[in-house]
Structures are given as C-alpha cells and as structure tokens.
Amino acid sequence: AAGVIQSPRHLIKEKRETATLKCYPIPRHDTVYWYQQGPGQDPQFLISFYEKMQSDKGSIPDRFSAQQFSDYHSELNMSSLELGDSALYFCASSLDTEAFFGQGTRLTVV
Amino acid sequence: AQTVTQSQPEMSVQEAETVTLSCTYDTSESDYYLFWYKQPPSRQMILVIRQEAYKQQNATENRFSVNFQKAAKSFSLKISDSQLGDAAMYFCAYKADSWGKLQFGAGTQVVVTP
Numbered sequence: 045a046a047g048v049i050q051s052p053r054h055l056i057k058e059k060r061e062t063a064t065l066k067c068y069p070i071p072r073h074d075t076v077y078w079y080q081q082g083p084g085q086d087p088q089f090l091i092s093f094y095e096k097m098q099s100d101k102g103s104i105p106d107r108f109s110a111q112q113f114s115d116y117h118s119e120l121n122m123s124s125l126e127l128g129d130s131a132l133y134f135c136a137s138s139l140d141t142e143a144f145f146g147q148g149t150r151l152t153v154v
Numbered sequence: 155a156q157t158v159t160q161s162q163p164e165m166s167v168q169e170a171e172t173v174t175l176s177c178t179y180d181t182s183e184s185d186y187y188l189f190w191y192k193q194p195p196s197r198q199m200i201l202v203i204r205q206e207a208y209k210q211q212n213a214t215e216n217r218f219s220v221n222f223q224k225a226a227k228s229f230s231l232k233i234s235d236s237q238l239g240d241a242a243m244y245f246c247a248y249k250a251d252s253w254g255k256l257q258f259g260a261g262t263q264v265v266v267t268p
Contacts, residue, residue: 075253086245086258087199100255132197141187141206141252145199 046070048146050135056152057125065120065149069137075099076118077143078110079134087134093118125153157181158248160259167236168267174221175231175262177246183207187249188222188229189256194242202244205229233264241266 049068057063069076075094079087089102093112104110107125112118122129130153136143158179167173179188190202205213205222213220217237221230233240246259 077255079256081197086260087256089255089257092255094253099253102255134199136199136256138253141249142201142204143256144201147196147198150197 048135048137048144050133050146050149052149053147054150054152056154058154059125059127061125061153063122063125063151065122065133065135065151067118067120067135067137067146069116069118069135070139070144073116073137073139073144075138076112076116077136077138078104078118078120079136081132081134081148083131090120122151127153129153157257158246158259160246160262162262163260164263164265166265166267167233169236169238171236172232172234173236173264175233175244175246175264177229177231177259179227179229179246179248181227181248181250183250185251187252188220189247189249190218190220190229190231191245191247191258192240192242193245193261194239199245203231236266238266238268240264 051066077092078090081087090104092100096112110120132148134148136145186207188205192200192202203215217234219232243261245261247256
C-alpha cells in the first residue's frame with residue numbers, strides 16, 4: 045500500500061539558510077498536516093491543508109510558510125534558519141479520521 | 155495549556171507481562187477521537203489503536219486494548235503479552251473532529267525486559 049513520502053529524509057543547513065521540505069500524501073487523501081518534533085518532545089502541530097486550502101494553523105513561526113499544490117503534494121519552506129529549528133518534521137495525510145505519517149525529515153541546523 | 159496529559163514518563167515491563175499506560179485529556183466537546191501512537195527508535199509514528207468518543211465499547215487491536223472512561227476523561231492503553239518489539243515511546247493523542255489536528259501528550263517510554 046502507498047504511504048506518505050517525505051523528502052529529503054535528512055537535511056543539514058547552516059544558520060540563516062533556507063530549507064524546503066516536501067511531502068507526497070497517500071493518493072486520494074484530501075488533508076495534509078505538518079508537525080515538528082524537537083528532541084525528547086511530542087510532535088507539535090504546525091499547519092494543515094484541506095483540498096489545497098490552508099485549514100488550520102498552529103505554532104508555526106512567521107519564517108515558515110507552506111502550501112499544497114494542485115497534485116496535492118505539500119512543501120514546507122523554512123527561512124532564516126535558527127539552531128532551534130533542528131527537529132524531526134513529519135507530514136501526515138488523511139481521508140477521514142485516521143492520520144498516516146511519513147517517515148519524517150530530520151533537519152539539523154549548524 | 156496541555157490538552158492531553160501522560161503522567162508516566164517511563165514504564166518497564168517484562169516480556170509476556172502486561173503494562174498499562176495512562177492518559178487523561180481535557181475537552182468540552184462531546185464527540186471527539188482518541189488515539190495511541192507508537193514511536194520506536196526509527197522515529198516512525200505508528201497508529202496503535204483509535205477510539206471514537208461516541209462509542210461506549212472499548213477498542214481492541216490484538217494485544218492492545220483501551221479503557222475509555224468518558225466521564226473521567228481517561229483513556230488508558232493496555233499492552234498484553236508484551237514483546238521486545240513493543241519497546242517504544244507511546245503517545246496519547248486527541249482530535250476534536252475528523253479533519254482536525256492531533257494534540258499529543260508528552261509520551262511514555264515503554265521498556266521491555268527479557
């Protein structure tokens with residue numbers, strides 16, 4: 045069965061650089077979520093999209109932006125990276141109640 | 155404020171034994187959804203079990219079962235016949251509606267000893 049695909053799996057950036065994380069949801073899933081999980085923490089909701097429109101927004105810094113494209117894939121753009129942005133970033137997709145998670149992108153800011 | 159509370163940072167269990175993880179939550183909604191997710195060392199988030207608040211019957215998935223107490227806002231997970239592969243961080247999560255975001259607890263690390 046198809047799963048949620050995230051790329052890249054690992055990313056190393058320097059402070060003040062920009063990063064783009066990509067998410068390809070399960071086919072026919074209409075909702076995409078982004079979560080950030082810091083070391084030793086629970087995942088924190090960043091933003092979600094339903095049918096390519098932003099549906100909810102959490103504690104996402106103004107330096108971050110995201111969008112969902114016509115083919116339903118989503119990208120999380122992160123600018124002016126800070127050391128504190130180092131985390132595991134999850135994308136999840138759903139068609140109804142159950143959210144399926146990708147394997148995550150581990151971002152390290154040095 | 156944290157909507158979901160897991161008060162046990164770590165639980166240890168011997169193989170073949172049973173362990174129960176506790177979770178409480180705060181909501182004013184009457185209909186909502188509750189989940190337990192497992193995060194092994196690979197960091198993959200894996201759904202273990204789900205419970206719809208409107209269902210009185212407790213959910214069961216093989217060796218995993220829940221005790222859902224709606225009035226007490228409690229949602230505990232029981233792992234029976236524990237296996238080494240059950241060792242992971244377990245997160246309790248709340249969802250207000252079917253399309254909404256997940257709100258996670260702080261997690262409980264389950265350690266399985268031979």
